[in-house]
Amino acid sequence: MFAIRRLPVLLAVLLYLESFAFAQSAAQMVEKALGPQWKLVSRASGLIFAGTVLSVETVAQNSESPLPLVQLEFRVEHAIAGVKPGEIVTIREWAGAWDAHRPMHAGQHFLLFFYPPSSLGLTSLVGGPLGQFELDPAGRIIAAPSRDPTPLGPTHPSPAHTIPAPIHSTYPTLISWRQLQRAIRGAREE
8 A cells, every 4th residue: 555655756756767867868869969069059059950052152352341251041941040941041151260161062951050140240150160060861960070179269260180071970860850959949048
């Protein structure tokens, strides 16, 4: 009889522990997919989305653009922060920051973490390569950023040798886009 009365308490404790373990394992899966600095990168970002590169254009210095720029257009497929699904997003990045990450080309798919645009409308990837994940057509990460600590300032160019070679990740089979979105939004306290 004593054990029967304690059963609901025991079940509640087990459910709590199971949900805690799931939350821990989800965080570990996100870390495996995005690297150990994923929470810092998420918090520093103003725009987070997975999308397809539509165009890449260099904009030379002129009277309207005192800095050389790279202008990119993306179609948002998975919106996480600062954008909407299906939206066409134009990113204007200082050409000097372009060298801090792997180049992007029309047709490629990425999960991207951009700083909030400046008062000039410019932005760049958070932590250079830390904010850029190339995706295959099925949405799996095929090139992840370096796992080495990198300053998260807006324009800290990385030497070419720190831009990593593609590595394979198993995160799509371990974590869904919904779980990834939830984890990133949780890290951003949204």
